[in-house]
Amino acid sequence: MRDGTVFYVWHTDRVVALLAARGLEPDAAAAGAGRPKSRAKTDAAPRDTSAYGKVVATDGSALGNPGPTGWAWVDQTTGETGSGGLPHGTNNIGELLALLEALRHAGREVDLLVRADSQYVINIATTWAKGWQRRGWRKGDGKVPENLEIVQAIMAELEARTGLTDFEWVRGHNGDVHNEQADVLAVAAARAATAAGVR
Incomplete structure (x- = not known):
């Protein structure tokens, strides 16, 4: 469901x-x-995180959307963080890159809970991309999905995982400590990308 x-x-x-x-x-x-490889939870009630080896919050940001773009993840288990940016992109690109880098950080064996405020990213990872892949990486209308290269990299990471991967939707800017931390890091990375003009 x-x-x-x-x-x-x-x-x-x-x-x-x-x-x-x-x-x-x-x-x-x-x-x-x-067991199923990945599951999504999109209601507002928080999931019990004690069953997971890693819990990672992700977020993306684009100043101007499109504009300078940042991504970030926060490992709620260890306190580690990661972030980066692009001189030009969209919020969706930032959200996707945050997930991709969080998956790379987590490793393949551990049971993982990804907490994201982007239903777009959760839907891609758990539902939409599987259908696109079956149709030769085409959407139902025959068009190529946006940000396809990043989506394909995410799906390769998910398919290579041996641990369970669950997704939890978190309402953004609603006081969740780790979501807020990821947001601050993503915005800072977007600003840094603006100043540096590099990824």
């Missing part, structure tokens, strides 16, 4: 094909082959 609730369906191959066309995949846990 969209809220992260797992449900099971007895199916024929035709039903599986219909669900796959809508970006849904069978739950591997139901088939006894392990």
Whole structure:
């Protein structure tokens, strides 16, 4: 389900094909082959983070949108942070780069919770990109998705992970300490990219 609730369906191959066309995949846990690789939670209630080896908050920023762009992640488990910027981009590019770099930081084996205030990024990572990939990296209207190179890099990281990857939507600018910290770092990186004129 969209809220992260797992449900099971007895199916024929035709039903599986219909669900796959809508970006849904069978739950591997139901088939006894392990657990689903990634799940999204988009309601406002916080997830229990104690079950994860790493919890990472991400955020992106673009001054002017488009304009100087920054990205940042905050590892809530260790206190580590990472950030960077581009002299020109969009908020969506910043959000995507924040996720990509957070995945690279976390490593592949650990169970990971990514906390993001961008439903765009969560939808891409958990649903949309799988459908685009099945259609030869085309959207339903036949157009190439925006920021495709970054999206493909994110999907490669997710597919290579052996640990569980969950996503939690966090309401931005709403007092969440780690989301606010990631935002401050992303804005600072965008400003630094403006001053330096380099990535």
